[in-house]
Amino acid sequence: MPHQKLWNPYVAGVALGLVLLASFLVMGNGLGASGAANRAAIGAAYVVAPDTVGHDPYFAKYVGPGKNVLDDWLVFEVLGVFLGGVVGAYSAGRLRRGILMGPRPMPAWGRLGLALAGGILMGVAARLARGCTSGQALTGGSVLSLGSWVFMMMVFAGGYLAAPLVRRQWR
Amino acid sequence: MIFPLYPLDAFGYEASLVAGTLLGFAFGFVLERSGFGRAPVLAAQFYFADTRVLKVMFGAIVTALLGTTILAGAGVLDYSLLTVPETFLWPQLAGGLLLGVGFIVSGYCPGTAVVAAGSGNLDGAMTVAGVMAGSLLYGFFHPWVAEFEMSGAMGVARLPDLLGVPQALLAAGVAAMAVGMFLGAEALEKLFARRRGGGPLLAPVPRNWVFIGIALASLGGLGTLALEPPAPAAAPAPRVVRIDSLTLARTLVESPDSVRLVDVREPAACEAKRIPGAMCLPADDPGGSFLADLPPTRRLVLYGAAELRALPGPAARFGGPVLVLAGGFAAFETAILTAPVAPSPVTPEALARFRLVSALHAKFTGAAAAPPPPAPAGPARVQPRGPKKGGGC
Numbered sequence: 045m046p047h048q049k050l051w052n053p054y055v056a057g058v059a060l061g062l063v064l065l066a067s068f069l070v071m072g073n074g075l076g077a078s079g080a081a082n083r084a085a086i087g088a089a090y091v092v093a094p095d096t097v098g099h100d101p102y103f104a105k106y107v108g109p110g111k112n113v114l115d116d117w118l119v120f121e122v123l124g125v126f127l128g129g130v131v132g133a134y135s136a137g138r139l140r141r142g143i144l145m146g147p148r149p150m151p152a153w154g155r156l157g158l159a160l161a162g163g164i165l166m167g168v169a170a171r172l173a174r175g176c177t178s179g180q181a182l183t184g185g186s187v188l189s190l191g192s193w194v195f196m197m198m199v200f201a202g203g204y205l206a207a208p209l210v211r212r213q214w215r
Numbered sequence: 216m217i218f219p220l221y222p223l224d225a226f227g228y229e230a231s232l233v234a235g236t237l238l239g240f241a242f243g244f245v246l247e248r249s250g251f252g253r254a255p256v257l258a259a260q261f262y263f264a265d266t267r268v269l270k271v272m273f274g275a276i277v278t279a280l281l282g283t284t285i286l287a288g289a290g291v292l293d294y295s296l297l298t299v300p301e302t303f304l305w306p307q308l309a310g311g312l313l314l315g316v317g318f319i320v321s322g323y324c325p326g327t328a329v330v331a332a333g334s335g336n337l338d339g340a341m342t343v344a345g346v347m348a349g350s351l352l353y354g355f356f357h358p359w360v361a362e363f364e365m366s367g368a369m370g371v372a373r374l375p376d377l378l379g380v381p382q383a384l385l386a387a388g389v390a391a392m393a394v395g396m397f398l399g400a401e402a403l404e405k406l407f408a409r410r411r412g413g414g415p416l417l418a419p420v421p422r423n424w425v426f427i428g429i430a431l432a433s434l435g436g437l438g439t440l441a442l443e444p445p446a447p448a449a450a451p452a453p454r455v456v457r458i459d460s461l462t463l464a465r466t467l468v469e470s471p472d473s474v475r476l477v478d479v480r481e482p483a484a485c486e487a488k489r490i491p492g493a494m495c496l497p498a499d500d501p502g503g504s505f506l507a508d509l510p511p512t513r514r515l516v517l518y519g520a521a522e523l524r525a526l527p528g529p530a531a532r533f534g535g536p537v538l539v540l541a542g543g544f545a546a547f548e549t550a551i552l553t554a555p556v557a558p559s560p561v562t563p564e565a566l567a568r569f570r571l572v573s574a575l576h577a578k579f580t581g582a583a584a585a586p587p588p589p590a591p592a593g594p595a596r597v598q599p600r601g602p603k604k605g606g607g608c
Contacts, residue, residue, distance in 0.1 A: 050256070053267035054397075054425040056249040057274015063241045064275055065282040070234050072219030073298040074279075075242050077326030078346060085347035086354065102357040120232045121239035122329055128243020129252055129333025136248065141335040144254045144322070159254075159338040162321025163328065163345015164352065166314050170325060171353035172364060173310025175300060177324040178242075180307070182272065184300040186279035188385065190372040191302030195311035199324075200269075202315020207261035210320055214258040 049136045064182060071117070074183025078170035080122035085167075087113040146214040158213060218292040243330050252330040254322025254338055261319050263407040266400035273393040274425070281432040284386045288439025294382075304367025321345065383440050387433035394426055457541040458516060460550035464575045467492050475513045479503060479527060480520050480544065490518070490547055491579055504529045511535030519543045551579050 051059070067075050083106065090097045090107045097103045106113045133139040145155045170176040173195050175184065181199060184192025207214075216223065221231050249271045250256035260268035286292035318324050321342040323331055328346065331339020353360070375382040458466075466474055467490075476493040478485040485495035496503050506527065509515065511534030517523060518540035530537055540547060555572040558565035 050250040050267075051245075051248045052421045053249065053270035054274055054422045056245060056267075057271040058278050058425055058428070060242070060245045060249065060271055060275035061278020061282070063238065063245055064279040066241070067238045068279065068283055068297055069218040069286070069292065070220050070238065071231065072222040072296050075238065075326075077324075077329060078350070081325055081329075081343060081346045082350040085351045088347070089351055100354065102354045117231055117235040121235040121242070122326075124236040124239020124241075125243035125246070125326060125329045126239075126333045127236075128240040128245075129247050129330035131240075132244040132247025132330070133252060133334035139335050141337065143337050144331075145338070146255055146258070155338055156341045159321045159323070159341040160345040160348075162317040162319070162323070163325075163342035163347075164349040165317030165320065165345075166325055166342075167346040167349015167351075168353045169310040169313035169317060169349075170346070171310075171350055172360065173307045173314065174303065176314060176326065177272075177318075178326040180300060180311075182275060182279075185276045186283065187297055187299045188280070188374040188382070188389075189300050189302060190369065190374055190377060191304060191307040192300055193374070194302075194304060195307045195314075198308050198311025199315040199318065202312040203261045203319045204315075205312075206316040206319045211262070214255065214319075214322070215262055215264075 049138070060182075061186075064186060068186070073117075074179065074186065075121065076118050076175065076179035076183065077122055077125065078167070078176040079179060080116070080118045081167065082171065083113050083116060083119055146212075148212060150213065155213070158210070216291065216293040218286065219296050222296040223293070242326075243333065246327055246330045247334060251327040252334040252336065252339065254331065254336070257324075257327060258319060258322050263400075263403045264411075266404055269400050270397055273396060277390045277393045277429055278432075280386050280389060281429070281436055284383050284436040285432065285439055288383060288436060288442060290442075299371045299373060302367070302369040302372040303365065304369060306364050306366060308367075309363075381440055383436040386436050390429050390433045394429060397422075397426075456536070456538045457522075458538040459541045460547040461572070461575070463490075463516060463540055463547070464551045464579065465571075468575065468578055473513055474516050475509065476516045476518075477503070477506065478544070479517050479523070484520070490544070490552075493518075502529065503527050506530045507532035509533060514538060516540060518547070521545055551575055554580075 050056075064074055067073065086097065086103055086106045090103070090113065094107075098107055130139065143152050143155055166176065170179075173180055173191075175192075175195075177196075177199060180189075180192045181196040185196055217225075220226065221234070226234070246252065250267060251271070256265065257268055259265040283292060283294065283297070287294040314324070321328070321338075323339055323342045325343075325346045328339045328342035332343050333339075357364075374380075375385050378385070380388075463474075463476075467476070471492060476490060478489045478493040478495050482495050482498050482501060485493070489495065497505075506515070507529040514536045515530065515533050516538045517526070517530060521543040522541060523539045523543065526537060526539070551572065554576055555569055558569050
């Protein structure tokens with residue numbers, strides 16, 4: 045039962061809040077995630093197709109002569125998130141390669157396909173909203189930004205609206 | 216004010232990357248221990264089986280909100296230096312809805328997917344790949360959404376300003392609402408657990424201590440309201456804040472749209488020679504009465520021949536921040552418009568400063584090239600300060 049090794053959610057909430065508070069006090073900025081994924085993706089695309097990406101007006105803010113798309117504190121922060129995930133899972137004895145799914149067995153490709161599809165939706169959504177659950181909901185929510193609160197309510201709305209459609213994946 | 220450290224120049228860019236990595240590490244570790252590296256735990260939120268997503272998220276928001284409110288109220292934190300995401304109402308509404316759908320389809324949100332990938336969960340790694348692909352897709356199809364992306368733009372729109380409620384009061388309200396939501400979520404968990412025939416998941420002990428802590432912190436935040444007379448209400452009269460020549464030159468090069476530079480010397484002197492980018496007082500308005508009516512969207516920087524000891528009357532009525540150039544035009548002429556002298560002895564600091572001034576000198580005078588530096592050199596690099604705004608997440 046992995047549940048027994050999880051922190052109590054109220055304690056975890058306060059702990060996460062203290063990390064977020066530390067980020068505000070040290071960096072003047074909250075935490076993020078999708079911005080780094082965006083930069084990593086643009087960097088990878090630039091290596092594969094420098095002409096197509098370099099001449100696109102949207103991507104030109106990120107890549108081009110004298111610019112390093114990965115030279116951003118958010119990229120380092122998300123690198124830290126990954127390492128934190130590794131150490132957290134290892135020290136709790138649950139660092140192992142696998143595919144997590146609900147109680148009903150489903151083919152691996154099905155679960156991975158849904159994970160990819162959901163990821164693509166979130167990638168588009170995070171660009172549109174200028175952030176994800178970390179950068180908008182947590183960070184913007186803590187500094188009482190109107191748009192962030194609208195975003196957060198809509199995340200829960202979207203999740204609950206779509207939940208019945210993918211119920212077989214999870215329950 | 217000692218916080219926030221980085222915007223107050225407590226450490227440099229390289230150190231900020233180390234700090235970012237450490238903060239990210241703590242973020243990832245706590246998310247993992249919350250169970251957020253595991254899709255079935257996250258998805259349980261949307262079937263009322265285990266509402267820990269709500270509890271952790273709002274617990275974190277309330278903690279950070281009360282913490283910043285108390286520290287700002289106590290005068291330790293300069294709240295105006297915190298980055299607040301700008302509001303674009305419609306794209307954020309649509310983006311939230313879409314992200315919520317992606318959340319329950321994939322079982323992760325972008326940040327927790329990174330944690331899942333770190334925990335060895337291939338579905339998490341696949342979600343990260345999807346987020347990257349989705350970001351790229353958005354970039355390639357950007358012209359189609361460019362207009363919608365900017366709709367409902369409100370700039371920095373904070374609820375305390377919009378509602379006209381003191382931050383501490385609103386923070387206490389958010390805390391009370393969160394506790395209400397926690398209790399409601401637990402009631403729903405119990406209801407759905409009984410239907411399934413399963414038992415309750417949580418012991419109530421740490422919960423009540425957390426609730427007591429939230430209540431005390433809310434009171435603490437409200438207590439800071441008593442520290443000062445109605446803090447935000449009394450608009451502070453513009454103080455004479457000084458900016459030095461080097462900072463001004465860098466600002467004019469790096470973000471020329473952030474300042475409006477006005478030369479308040481005699482119009483004739485200004486027309487003859489001024490700091491590039493400055494505007495002169497018009498001949499028919501030598502008192503500068505137009506200064507009071509300028510939109511306060513940019514900082515106003517004024518300079519005279521020497522340092523201004525007091526603001527001209529109209530500038531004092533300007534709606535935004537007003538700065539005066541330390542030492543006036545004379546200081547800028549010496550610091551930037553005159554070619555810098557190579558440092559001796561050569562220390563790394565002196566060399567870096569020399570390169571910076573050379574680059575700025577070349578920019579402002581149109582000199583073809585800065586004099587060659589006296590040591591193995593790279594190009595002078597003007598380092599941007601502060602985390603970049605926008606695209607925050």
